[in-house]
Amino acid sequence: MSAPDVEPFLRIEGVSKSFGTFQAVKNVNLSVSKGEIFALLGGSGCGKTTLLRMLAGFEEPTSGQIFLDGRDMANVPPWQRPVHMMFQSYALFPHMTVAANVGYGLKHEKSLSKEGRAARVAEMLDLVQLTQFAHRKPHQISGGQRQRVALARALARQPKLLLLDEPLAALDKKLREHTQFELMSIQERTGVTFIVVTHDQEEAMTLSDRIAVMDKGEVKQIGSPTEIYEFPQSKFVAGFIGSVNSFEARVISRDKGHLRLDVPALGGEILARDVAGAAEGQKVSLAVRPEKMRITKDRPDTPNAVAGHVKDLAYFGKDSLYRVILPGGLVQAHAVNARRGDEGAFMADWDDEVWVSFDPSSAIVLVD
Amino acid sequence: MSQSRFQRWFDLKGWSALLIGAPYIWLLVWFLLPFLIVVAMSVATNTPTAPPFSFGGEHPWVNWEPFSRVLTDGLYLRAFLTSVVNAFVAMIFCLLLGYPMALGLTRVSTNWRNILLMLVILPFWTSFLLRVYAWMGLMGKNSWFNGLLTDSWNFLVPMSWAMKSVPMMHTNFAVVLVMVYTYLPFMILPLYASLERLDPTLDEAAMDLGSRPYQVFWDVTLPQSIPGIVAGGMLVFIPAAGELVIPSLVGNAAQPMIGKIIQDEFGQARDWPMASAVAVALLILMVIPTMIYSHYQAKAERLK
Known part of the structure; x- marks a missing residue:
């Protein structure tokens, strides 16, 4: 991937997180390069969502550090991080139209004029092929369309890092396959680094360049889909994947x-x-x-x-x-x-x- | 045969018809019929009989005089205005006090939430009159509370503005204060119900997209709680506008509210048609905003 002496785009160093006596994430070390699709794969309660929430800034690590593009993320609140998240439930604002949802984050871009904002919203809606639904409310469109609104909203401010929490979990099987390829092509066109949290091994295998398999708060193995599948290093990984x-x-x-x-x-x-x-x-x-x-x-x-x-x-x-x-x-x-x-x-x-x-x-x- | 057919119909649909019909019958007998009687009374003629009204004589069918007096006599118009202003101010203060409380209720742990909700409802466990009398004691000239306020006022302002006591009793201020105190739970509970339904991930999503907590409140929380604000506002405004006891006990007798007028017309003046006309006018005044609101509410529901 990246040369060893080059600072990786995202570096997670010895990160742990405890809630009371429960240790949700234990000493995780990860590096992600720019433009990569990186998957955090594991069953429920393995700590993958907690790790994602720490990247978004909703949780602070108990110990360890997170560096994004060379900058220490400690004490940076969520609203100042160049990191946007696509929530599992999509978390679309029900009282706003599709266009207002997509444009919501742009009102914080002081350098953008009103026209610039409108143009960016139009561009994003075009990217996810929802231009004709711009004036609908979230409850007036289908589940798959909502998923695309959530994606467009998270991408609108051109984040350095896009976090996707179970992006395909709420879609039916047919739509999932289609959306998978769409996500990959959008990632390719925008060049944004994706971190995908999923419990679905097939989703992780097809979407991502590299996968970190997690269990009980620990990273068990990091590698390309082929490495993880063909050369598992532990019984857990061998049994979890396939x-x-x-x-x-x-x-x-x-x-x-x-x-x-x-x-x-x-x-x-x-x-x-x-x-x-x-x-x-x-x-x-x-x-x-x-x-x-x-x-x-x-x-x-x-x-x-x-x-x-x-x-x-x-x-x-x-x-x-x-x-x-x-x-x-x-x-x-x-x-x-x-x-x-x-x-x-x-x-x-x-x-x-x-x-x-x-x-x-x-x-x-x-x-x- | 017909007996068994009825039996079959009753078994299938009768129970649910009975269940749905019961509240309607209740409302018909105990609300609509009495209200129609009041409406009829409002167009009758006041006579020195018992009951003190009759149809016929000078105005054989309909006597519009009570209604024309409601619309032209300054006494009634002023009373309506006092009622609406007092109720509106009380509603606004209930909202300003109740919103942070309702929001706070949604942000604490479940254990605390139950305790705090209990505390909101707790005042209802003592007699309403007792609570109003307690406020009368606090606001009176010689109370420690009034003394404290007077001392602070005199300490803060020039000598020439000094007062012997703060005039609170028998003012519209006292009416609003006690109404806010009394009706606050009616604002908090519907607000809490609407805020509690909101999805906390929406707050996170707004924060994630660059909004600070106060912007999240303006953009996400507040607009979604409008139905709760309207419900709480109506639950405070409507009874406050018709309030009788609080203004009689702590209010300014020279500026009566509409409830007092209705009581006086029914009682001392023994002018039942006039009292009924005022009551009908009050109801119309209250029903119109309610109908406008439910019209828009239904429209919004249909869109969903």
Whole structure:
């Protein structure tokens, strides 16, 4: 992302927040570069919203510092921060028209003339394609339109940082997908740095350049969507992002960039990708994503293969989920139905005897 | 067959019709009918009979004289003016005092809120007359309260302005003061109800967009509480304008309010048609602003 010796655009340094005896945010360190879409991902109560409120200035950190564009944000009240927020409930002013809502923050821009303000409002309404609704009240437009008014209002003063609290949570599935791309394209056009708080992993994955996964007030892992998904560093991250088959394992040996593991649930030895911190004899966890599991009729030519039989099968159309009983337990395998229906193609069915296999590079070893 | 059909209708719709109908019947019997009697009386002729009015004689059907006197006789017009001014001033002071209190109620913890709401209603637990008499004691020439005010006044102004006591009793000031004290809860409660519904994230949103707390109040809180202000204002203004007891006890007898006039016409003067005409005029005066308000309120509701 940014060069290491350059001051990052937003730097959160050792920030903690306590409410009474409850520690909502514990020693968070984060850097965000200019123009990035950065997601704070976690379940409810993980501290992501508290962190966002500290960025907006509604809460003061108990300890630690926040620097935005080189400036210490301590004791800067919300109304003086170049940071605007799109609230989860949108928080549109019900007694004002759409245009008045969008223009509300502009009345504090003393350098702007009345015409300048009107022009900016028109520009913002155009950006979110709501020009013809300018004179409606918030209760006269749809949920998706309200979301866009909230976005336009937050962007109108050209903030350095835009905070989005669960921006898509209130929209239905169809609208979400559409809005996701719209948000990304608006971010690209305006160049504003976005911080998105979400509990929805798919939303975080598609929207953001980088993700911080949070749990119980702590940041568990920071990385690009691919890094977080393919190389999770803890059981929590592996389980929170997508689904995973998880097994108890013990390291037998370490050679040629591989780990040789003893996995009783898979009935013996397994080859896995090497990770830092794994020592011989150590107890670890092995995680394999269901879509990395292959199901075949005959034993495949790969080191990690176990025989079992299909207990359950859920057909979703474009793909299917299999639950296969192995000697040591149950695994889930997710397969795309690219060839189901083709003549001669093997498609496992209920109670079929099958082989389950996976590539050593898909086997994630978690040390914690 | 018809019996069972009625039975079926009653089971399906009868109960709800009864439930909805009950308050209307109540209002019809105990408000509308008596009011129509008063209206009828207001166009009757005053006669030395019992009851002291009759229809016929000089004005066979309708006697407009009481109404024309309401509109032309200075006594009634002055009384209306005194009532409206006193009630309006009391309403404004109730608003100025009650708004911060109602806003404060929404900003404290739930425990404190319940205690403070109790305190707002607490004065109702003692007799209204007792409370007015307490104020009479405080405002009287020889009270410690008046003495304190007099001393402070004499300390602050030149010698030539010095007073033996502050004239409070039997003034419009006393009427307004006691009315503000009495009607304050009627302002606070509807204001509290409307302020309590407001979404606190709207305040945060305004702050986030650059508004300081006082600007947030002007831009967001105040405009959204207008229905509460109007409701509280009407709940104070309407009874205050017709108030009888407070002006009789602490008011200036030379400037009677309209309630006193109605009482005198019904009682001492035994002129029931005149008293009824004043009462009807007062009602019309109160109903018009109420109707205008509910018209706009309904219009605003339809837009939602």
